[in-house]
Structure formats: structure tokens, C-alpha cells
Amino acid sequence: MSYFLQKEPPRREQRLNACIASGGNLSDMTNRKMRCCVPDGERTFTQNNICLLLPALGMMNSIPNSVVLMHGAVGCGSSSHGGNVGVRAGNNHRWGVIKDGTWLSTALNESDVICGGEEKLEAAIREIDEHYKPMIVFVVTGCVPGIIGDDVDGVVQRIQPEIAANILPVHCEGFKTKIWATAYDAVYHAIGRVMLQDTSENLALKKPEKATVNLMNVSSMGRVDELELERLLHTLGLEVNIFPVFSKPEKMYAMTHADLSISTCPTHDDYLLKHLQEKYGIPFVLKHMPIGIGNTSEWLRNVAAFFQLENQVEKIIEEEEAELETALQEFKAFFKGKKVFVSAGEFRALATAILLAELGFEVVAVRSFHHDEFADSEYEKLSKITAKDFPLNIANCQPFEEANLIRRVKPDLFLGHMNGNSTAAKLGIATNVIYNVGLQFVGYQGAYQLARRLYRQLTNPGFNQNISKWVQLPYSEDWYQQDPFAHIKQSEGEV
Template sequence: MSHFALKEPPRREDRLNACIAHGATLGEVAGRRQRCCLPASERSFTQNSICLLLPALGTMNSIPNSVVLMHGGLGCGSSCHGGNAAVRGGNMQRWGVVKDGTWLSTGLTEADVISGGEPKLAEAIVEADRRYRPAVIFVVSSCVPGIIGDDVDGVVEQTQPEVKAKLLPVHCEGFKTKIWATAYDAVYHAIGRTLLPETKAEIAPGKPGKTVNLMNMSSMGRVDELELERLLKALGLAVNISPVFAAPAGMQRMAEADLSISTCPTHDDYMLNHLKEKYQVPFILKHMPIGIDNTGKWLQDVAGFFGLGPEAKELIAQEEAELAAALKPLKPMFAGKKAFSSAGEFRALSTALLLAELGFEVVGIRAFHHDEFAEVEYEKLVRLTGQEYPLNIANCQPFEEANLLRKIQPDIFLGHMNGNSTAAKLGIPTHVIYNTGLHYVGYRGAYELARRLYRQLKNPRFNANLSRYTSLPYQESWYRQNPFKYIVTAGGDSE
């Protein structure tokens, strides 16, 4: 039975045996698949994590003509304030219009927890439809309704005849999973069950030609979409980008493409399998087009599907020659410099590969979780960079990161904008590993990242000065211990 026949997607712990707790050298992980990191592994002490609602909101708020209605406590929507900058910027880049995301909350109170929040949810759905007249309303179930047993899907089913908007129930109960990448499955699940056609026969015939789905589940910003569109169009392919900033009425185009291409296997496998099973749309789920070699492999796989191998080979040779010339004056700055990469699994690994290609010595990687899809990336890294440096599988856990960074002392740290403070307070130059307004993917991304890192390393004074006046809350005794001390394997032993 398809996962999409269920009301909500399975946890990634169950579907993919994904895990969030492991510490070893890269070589000990590469080639061992899930044997290196069992789902039952955990920490005897954990410092923090991220709720899956946060990445889900980033995608839902980007959908044009939509309302995100969160069923839960008012604070569950607080991250929308910070994430709204990306929504405004994304709308401006695509349509030339500055538009905010529209999110509401049922604001459940203590009384609602006792008596149930279903009537309040039904009333909020009707009011959101009346006030905003959206094409879709994402009805998001957070922790509280999951705990008290509110039937969100039942309320949606009963209320749908009363409103014009399509209602999409999205299950983001944070307590159900520790793998917050499950958020991507939750959003794709809602889209697949509600916005796609029932059968492929219902799709109106499109224009003749070769069309690919370029999947972007918040994997990249508009400037990176344009880079990949440029490369795919050079091969004569038409490009359909979904789901971020894709109009609800156009979502059905995902079911009529000739091929689906992932830009991040961590994000996309759930929907790509559904498109293949239900609509016979084949897919490529391999490589993230960050880095020189990865971009070439990504293009070769797409071109090979359409029998365009010679054209891709010529395009890649031309692009790599131009890039090599552009990087030549920058690479001497990187020689001998040590780099640490921290992000979601595929972005952390593919960025580490790019850093090695630029001439950095990769000395550490932190991936937010681990599953089977990244095995090929681990093997590439072993071949390119060696294997005797630490790999930390951790859903944040800055105390482990601080310990590692003090021991390794990298020259540059690449992490998410809300995760760079630990390195910065240690005086290490930091660079954001993902920003929707900056280039990261393709050949343009390789050059632009190198150019930014060159400027960063040329003048690293800011973080050096910052470390003089700030400190981290860890005792010196912690820095002398094994950074993976609190990771407990499935058998019950600490690392």
C-alpha cells in the first residue's frame, strides 16, 4: 500500500531507518550503510533540537495564494516572523512583488486542551476562507492537537463543502519524530493527496517536448533555480519547478513531466516515489548539484535519460574550463586551509566535496541526520579527502560541535545562519552554508562560494575580535573529553 493512502506519512525513523546520533571518523561510516548508525542510538544527554514544524512552514508559507492555519498554541507560529524574509524575497525575485506569507493560529488555550479544539478549528477554517479567499489552506496539526486527540483530518473533511479553498491537512506533531526532515514528507504528503490529479488521464495535454520536474523543497533560492534552469535549457529541456513558490493550480504539472530530478535527495525521495508509482514519472535521486564534479554527474545523469550524453559532455567541458579560469586567482588563498562543514546531510557532504575541490583540507563534518541516500557521498569524500577526520551525526547539539571545533581549530566553518554562533564565539571565521539570496549550486555556485570565502579569509578579524569579548558556557574539563561521550549505541554502550 502506498504511504499516500494514509492520513499522514510515516516517521523517517520507520521508513528509512534514519538516525540522529553517531560519532566516528568518516572512514568508519563510509560503505557501512545503516550498520554505522542504528535508529535506536541516542544520547544520554541532549542539548537541543529543531521541531519539524519549522522547515515545513518555510515551504508552506512560500506557496502563492495560500493561507497556513496552525492548529495549536500561538507560539507554534513564531518562526514565521523570521522566515517571512525569505518569503518576501522569494516573491520579489520571481514576480517583482513584495508579499508576506499569510499564517494564522487557532491559539488553543488551557480550556481548549481540556474540552477539545475541533470546533475552534472548524470556525477558523471558515473565517480564513471568508477573509482571504485563498486557493488553498494548509491546516497544520501541531503537538497539542496530537496529544489531546483532535481529529484534524475529520474536521477538514466536514468543513471542505463549506469553503472554496482546497484544504490540505499537514501533520507536524513535533513529538512524533526526532528526524525533522520528516517535515518535507509531511508537506509533500498533503500536496500529493490533494493538489495532484486522481489519475494521469485527467491531465490536459501539454506542449510537446522534453519536460523535467526540478524539485525544490527549500533546497535553493531563485538564483540557484536560474543556474540549473540555464544548464537544463542548454540541453533543450523544459523545466517545471515545484513546490516552493509554485502556484497551487499548476502543481498538477508534476504528474505530466517526462522525468523528475532531485536537487536534494534528503528532501525529495518521498514525492518522487509517489510520482513514479501513481503517474509513471521516472526520477533521478542521486547527487546534489553542489560542487564541480557533482554538478557534472548530475547533468550527465539527466542527459543520459534523454539520450543527450554527447551534448552534456560538451556543455560540461565548456563550463568546467570557464570555471577553472575564474577560480585560478582565488585557489592559492585556500591551499592548506582547514574547513568544517555543518548542515543537513546532503548539503554538508556535497559542500565538503566542493571545499576539497577548491583546495581546502576538510577536517570535520556534522550532518543533521543519516540515512541510506548519502552513502555515495560518503564514498566520494573518502576517495577525495581521506577518512581520518570526525563525522558527527547530530540534530544540532552545539556542545559536541564546540568540543570538536576546539580540538580541530579549522580556518573556516560553514553552517546555517542560526548555527554559526558556536564557531564564531571561538574566533573561527564562519560562512552561511545556505541563503536563498546567494549562489551555491551549479558552476556559478561553485565560483560565487569561492569568491565569498576568499573575501572572508582575507579579512577574518570580526570573529577573532568577537571571541575576545564572548564565551561559550562549557567548562574546560568538557573540551578535554571525547566529544561523542554522551552518544549511546543501540546496544547500550557509549561511544
């Protein structure tokens, strides 16, 4: 049975056997694949991080003409104050208008916990429909309704006929999964179930005349990155529609008209792309992330192969790579042999590490937020290009392991996710963010822009060096003497 027929998507721990705890070397991963990971209950000491709600909100807040109703305690969703920065910029970059996202909270209190929050939720949805008149109301379930047993889907199903807006229930109970990539499935699930129905309006949508592709972006790319990929796809003569961030609700159904769906990150999109294939017969490519020189070329080749444009694409790639190579020359001698440590979501970390190796850096450690089967090929690519073994850590952040590792491998440069650079910074390492929707990372242009930023950062890493002399990380001296992976539980099963 299709997952999309169920009320909520499965956890990724279950669907993909994804895991978040492993410590060892790159060679362990390439040799043993998934088996090195422990799926659940993974560490005897952990640090708190984010839950699936945060990236899910990043997607939902971007949708024009939508309202995000957070059903939970008043704190759930306050991350939108941070996410709103990206929404404002995203709207501005696409339509020249600075506009905030619209998020609301049912602000469940103690009496709601005792009496249940369904009535409040129903009243809130009715009020929103009347006052905001949005096309979409995302009804997002936090931990509290998940535990007290509010039947959110039941409420939505019952009142939808009386509500003009499309109500999309999105399950984001943080206690149900530690793999926050489940967020993408949660939002895709709701979009797939509600916005891709064969309504008369949807069926009246005009089909494209030219070859058209869906380019998937779950908010890991800003407009500058989208433009680079559009540029490359246009050279193949393809029309490009971008989903789901910042896509207009009335146009979402258009994703069922494409000739091909293209993922920019297999961690993000497999759930929806498989559904589009099964239900609407749209094939997809879900391989490679267009970050790095070789990976961008491979990504483009895959798309071209589908449209039987093999000869055309080779010419494009040859020209693109040659031009980029010339432009990179002024940095490469400076980068040569400098040690770099990378930490991010699995695909992003691996693709960026490969890019850094292409730029001449020596990769000395990699951390990935989780691990699943999609990335096996990337570990092999990384292993091939670095030709050297080094520490590999699967961790949903856990900066205590990172601090310990950094002291051991002593990198010159660290690239971490947002909110994930301060550990290295406080140790005096030059850092650069590996993901920020305002900056450019993707495609050939992204490779160049990253090189420029790294050159600038390495030329004067004074901010971090200075701060490291005067501030301490919150770890005991004893911890640095321990094995960085001492708190990872050994798998009880067969290794």
C-alpha cells in the first residue's frame, strides 16, 4: 500500500533504516555500508538539537498564500522567527517584494493538555479561513497533541467540506523520530495527499508544450542556487518548474505534468518522487547532488541521458569545466594541502568534501547528520578522490564529539551547518557555513563562489582565532582525553 494512503508518513528509521550514530573511519563505511550504524537509542550521552518541525517549517513558511497553524505549546514554531529571515529574502529574490511568512499558534496550555485541544484547533481553522482567506492552511502537529491524543486528521477531515482553504495536516511530533529529514516526507506527504488531487481546477491546468522538468528544492537552496541550475537545464533546452518551496499552491499540480523530476539531494526527495512515479508515471533522477565540479557534471549528465542529449551535454560540461578550472587557478595553490573538516547533512557533507578535495584541500574528517543507503555511492566517490583514510562520524550534530575530533585532527578549515560552526570557531579554526540560503553553493558557479569565500576566510581568520584565546567550550578536559566515540553504543546485532 502506498504510504500516501496513510494519515502520516513512516519514520525514516523504519522506512529507510536510517541511523544517527557511528564513529570510525571512512574505510569502515565504504566496506561495511549500513551495518556500522546503530538505528536507535544510540548514545549514552547526547546533546539536544533540532527536531523535524524546524526544517518542515522552513518549507511551509515559504509557500505563498498559505498560513501555518502550529498546533502545540506556544514555543513550537517560534523557530519561525529565525526562518522568517529566509522567507523575507526568498520573496524578495523571486518577486521583488519583502514579505514575512504567516505563522500562528494554538498555544496549548495546561487545561488543553487535560481537556484536549481538538475544539480549539477546529475553532482556529474556521477563524483563519474567514479572516486570512488563504489557499492553504498547514495544520502542524507538535509533541503535545501527539501525546494527549488529539485526532488532528479527524478534525481536518470532518471540517474540510466547510472550509474554503485546503487544510494540510503535517505531523511533526519531535518525540517520534530523531531523523529530522523525516520533515521532508511529512510536508511532501501532505502536499501529495491534498494538493495533487484530480480536482476540476487542477485538471484544467494547461500541460506544458516543451520538455519540462520538476526541480526539487526543500529550502536547501536559495534563489541564487536555483538560477544556476535553471541556467544549466536551459542549456539542454528544458523548461524548469521548481517545487515545493515558494511554489504557488494553484500551480503545485503542475508537478504531475513534467517529463522528469530531478532531485538536488537524495536525502530530501525520494518520498515524493517515488509517489509521482507510481501515481502519475513521472520518472525521476535521484542521484548525485549538484555541489562540486564532478558531481555537478554527473548530475547534469543523468538528466541529459534521460532526454537522450548525451552528445550535447558533453560539450556543455567540457566548456563549463574548462572555464571554471581556469577561474579557480588563482586559489588552488593557496588551498593546496590545507586540512579541512566538514560537517552537515549526509549528502551535503559528502558532496562538499568531494568539492573541497577537487579544490586541492586535504579532507581530514567528515561528519554526517544521519546515514541511509542513498549515500553509499558518495562515500565511494569520496574515498576514491581523497585516497586516504580519515575519521567519519555519523551524528545528529552532537558537537561534543566534534570538539574532541577537531582537537585530534587539527584542521585549518571547518565547514559546518548553520548553528554548527561555533564549536570549531571557539577552537580558533577558520570556518565557513556549508548551508545558508543567501549564499551560493550549487553548480559550477557555486563551486567558484565557495572557493572565493574560503579564500577570503582563510586570508584572515582573525575573528575565530581571537575569540578562541578567551572563550572555552563547555567540555571537561577529561572528555578530550576520551575516545571521541566513547558514548556511541555498540550494535547488539550482527556487525
